[in-house]
Amino acid sequence: MKRPVLALAAMLSASVCQAENLRLTCIIEDAASFDARDPIASIAVAVEGDRWTIVHKAQSGATFDRSQQYYIRADARALVWRGMSLKRPHQSMTGEVRPLRPGAWTYEERLFDERQGGRQTYWMRALCTPAPAEANNSAPRAAPREGAALRQWSNDLGKKTYDIDGVTIAIEPIKDKDGEPVARIELRTAGVKPLTLETESGASDAGVSFDVLSLDPKHSRKDFLLSWFTGGAHCCAQIKVASLIGEEWKIVDLGMWDGGKLENRPIDLNGDGVPDFVFRDNNFLYAFGSYAESVAPSLVLNVENGVKINRSDNPGFASLFREEMVENEPECRKGSNPACAAFVAAAARVGEFERAWRIMLAHHNRKPDWDITICGGPSDGCGREKTTRSLPEALPGFLRRTGYMK
Numbered sequence: 001m002k003r004p005v006l007a008l009a010a011m012l013s014a015s016v017c018q019a020e021n022l023r024l025t026c027i028i029e030d031a032a033s034f035d036a037r038d039p040i041a042s043i044a045v046a047v048e049g050d051r052w053t054i055v056h057k058a059q060s061g062a063t064f065d066r067s068q069q070y071y072i073r074a075d076a077r078a079l080v081w082r083g084m085s086l087k088r089p090h091q092s093m094t095g096e097v098r099p100l101r102p103g104a105w106t107y108e109e110r111l112f113d114e115r116q117g118g119r120q121t122y123w124m125r126a127l128c129t130p131a132p133a134e135a136n137n138s139a140p141r142a143a144p145r146e147g148a149a150l151r152q153w154s155n156d157l158g159k160k161t162y163d164i165d166g167v168t169i170a171i172e173p174i175k176d177k178d179g180e181p182v183a184r185i186e187l188r189t190a191g192v193k194p195l196t197l198e199t200e201s202g203a204s205d206a207g208v209s210f211d212v213l214s215l216d217p218k219h220s221r222k223d224f225l226l227s228w229f230t231g232g233a234h235c236c237a238q239i240k241v242a243s244l245i246g247e248e249w250k251i252v253d254l255g256m257w258d259g260g261k262l263e264n265r266p267i268d269l270n271g272d273g274v275p276d277f278v279f280r281d282n283n284f285l286y287a288f289g290s291y292a293e294s295v296a297p298s299l300v301l302n303v304e305n306g307v308k309i310n311r312s313d314n315p316g317f318a319s320l321f322r323e324e325m326v327e328n329e330p331e332c333r334k335g336s337n338p339a340c341a342a343f344v345a346a347a348a349r350v351g352e353f354e355r356a357w358r359i360m361l362a363h364h365n366r367k368p369d370w371d372i373t374i375c376g377g378p379s380d381g382c383g384r385e386k387t388t389r390s391l392p393e394a395l396p397g398f399l400r401r402t403g404y405m406k
Contacts (some may be wrong), residue, residue, distance in 0.1 A: 009243045060242045060352050095173035147265035147275070150225065154207040155181050164212040166190070167222055173206055174198070181206040187224055187242060187249065195242055195249040209261050215275055219305040237261045239277075241303050250306035258282060258296075269300070270316025277301040278320070283402045284345075288338040288391065289370050295331070295342040297349070310403065313349060314355050321349040325356065336390045344395060348404040364391045375401060 153160060155173035162169045168188040177183050180201035185208070187195045199208060208228045208325030215223040217337040220243040230236040239262055257279045266275040277300065284296035298320055300312045311317070324346040331339035340360040372394040375382035388394050399405040 147267040149264055150211045150227070150262065152207065152209055153183065154205040155183070156205065161199040165222065167212045167224065169212070169224070171208070171209065171210075178202050183208050183228070185210070185226065189244065191223065192244065192247055192249065195251075197226060197240065197242065197251070199226075199229065200238065207261070209263060211265065213265055215241060215266070215276070215303045216243055216305065217273055219243070220303075223303065224249075224264070225262075229261040230256060243303060243306050245306055252303050252306055252308055254301060254303075254308055256282075258285060269320065270314060272316065274302050274304075276311065276317075277303075281345075281402070283398075284338070284342060287398065288341045288372060288394075289336075289368075293336070293338045293370075295328055295336070295338040296344045297321065297342045313403075318350045321346040325350070325352070329356075329359065332360060333363045335363055335366050337365050337370070340364045340391060341398070343396055345399055345402075345404045348399060353405070360395075361392060366390075372398075374398075 095385050106169065151162070151164075152186060153171050157174035162171075166189055170186045170188075172184050173181055174184050176198075178201065181204065182201055183199045183206045185197045185199075187197075199206065199268065206228075208226060210224070210226045212222055212224055214220075215225065222244040224244075225239070226242070226243040226362070227237055227239045230238050235258070236256040238256050238261050241252040241254060242249045243252060254277065266277045267343075269276045269278070279299050279301070280296040281299040282296070285291060285294045298312070298317075299310065300314070300317055302309045325343055328339045328343040328346065330359075332343045340363070344353065344356045344360050349354050368389050368391070371387040371389060372391070374386050374388055374394050376384040376386070376398055396405065
């Protein structure tokens with residue numbers, strides 16, 4: 001949501017503190033730069049009445065170290081923040097601070113170098129939170145979505161044995177039937193028949209991420225988490241869980257997910273005591289645009305009694321989907337159909353479908369170059385297919401088939 005600076009300053013002061021000045025510190029979530037010598041490590045946003053000060057601090061040890069200050073004014077025509085660097089007058093920027101959830105804001109900006117004809121030199125998105133008075137000079141950590149790092153093994157380590165929480169794990173490199181390197185994993189624990197798992201060919205190092213942890217505290221005595229990279233373009237993390245239920249290991253296949261192998265433990269996001277696996281919903285990849293254009297809302301899985309369960313509709317994850325609404329709405333308003341689809345899907349999770357649908361209808365691309373498949377069959381199959389390039393025609397059926405709408 002874009003607001004004039006005075007209104008937003010008043011909102012911030014009212015919602016966070018009664019002090020005249022408010023300072024936010026921000027963690028960079030995503031950024032791109034045309035000048036690799038100029039990495040941005042942290043920023044701070046200071047509100048002083050109707051004046052905003054943006055301070056950038058370059059990464060420690062960077063080749064081109066700098067601190068810049070931008071004094072921001074409201075642009076009544078565009079309702080964004082615009083400013084000019086006093087230290088480097090040839091540079092200007094546009095940015096926006098938006099409410100994200102109580103006590104947190106997103107900050108987005110684009111920096112232009114006017115000596116290059118207004119060429120964009122970098123863009124950035126950050127998560128901002130109020131800075132304690134005693135810690136104004138350091139950026140806080142963003143709320144984590146992932147836990148501690150998983151253990152790592154690759155075939156150059158040879159056969160290795162690990163003893164973790166009463167489970168002995170033996171991992172060794174072998175070859176599959178095509179001569180490709182894979183890993184064989186054997187799990188042993190007292191009183192239980194050993195379990196052997198083998199990965200499938202993928203990365204040349206046959207590497208795996210693994211650990212023993214509690215993923216299903218109500219049903220399982222122990223859980224073994226295993227992940228590896230399958231290889232291939234735009235692919236994939238294969239993830240499996242072995243849950244020790246009673247005296248038997250039960251294997252849960254969590255599937256393949258876009259990206260490299262899982263690197264971190266899942267954490268409990270909604271406070272129910274169960275760690276949550278958060279992925280991007282693969283159904284959205286290629287559905288409304290190319291892979292590079294695709295935008296996907298989150299999908300949350302739990303492991304329960306030897307079965308994977310989709311918990312994305314749990315009200316405890318509402319803040320996750322509201323954050324994604326905030327993230328995707330600006331791109332939807334610019335006419336990105338993939339962003340509009342993800343925006344409406346996230347809104348459906350939190351009961352704001354109608355508002356998001358109206359925004360999508362007003363701003364979606366009416367002349368896209370991408371065919372969208374409309375399925376005539378049940379949720380587990382497409383049935384008789386047809387294609388359309390109309391997002392409003394295709395989206396309702398897609399959201400029903402993928403569980404976002406009834």
